[in-house]
Amino acid sequence: KLTELGSGEDGEEHQDVINQSIDHADDLVADLKAKISLRKTQLAPLINELRPLRESVQAVTSEYDEKKMIFDRATAALDSGTAKLDQEVKKLQEERQTAESDLHLTSARAVVLQVLIQRVTEEVRRYVEKDNNPTLRDKLTQKIVQQERLSRQLKEEQQSVRVTLEKKAKQRQLWMDLQALLECKKQCQEEAKKNAGVLRREKGA
DSSP states (O other): OHHHHHHHHHHHHHHHHHHHHHHHHHHHHHHHHHHHHHHHHHHHHHHHHHHHHHHHHHHHHHHHHHHHHHHHHHHHHHHHHHHHHHHHHHHHHHHHHHHHHHHHHHHHHHHHHHHHHHHHHHHHHHHHHTOSSOOHHHHHHHHHHHHHHHHHHHHHHHHHHHHHHHHHHHHHHHHHHHHHHHHHHHHHHHHHHHHHHHHHHHHHO
């Protein structure tokens, strides 16, 4: 009986401990729920504030994507336009260089023409005033006469050289023919000597 009584008391104590643990767990759960509820209550205004911010972020992101697309298109168009402008600038620079070259050439021609005009004017003045100094026309006429005289002289010399060459060619041919005749005569003489020697040997035999 004492054993059963002791066992009953231990069981009650154990049950009390379990009950206390359950009560403590219930208290913890209740406290945790209260804290969660309090935290939700505290976070509710922040969540309510975040909703429009999230919507604003989405709107800004969408607007950014749209603006970026427009920017990329504008950049591509600008790059294409820049390349075209570079080509046009290069072409204009080449045209400017060509124009400058033409301008320098025209200026040089203008200077030459101006000098010629001055010479012609001076020639006309001398011709009208009967100036004793030789005019350009006189100088040119004299130069032409000299050139014609030189040309005739060169033709005469050329003719003389041609005649001389022809004579030398004939002399050379005659000399070659003479050498050929002499060589032929020599061969004939040698051949005659050989034949004469053969005849003498035959007679002696």
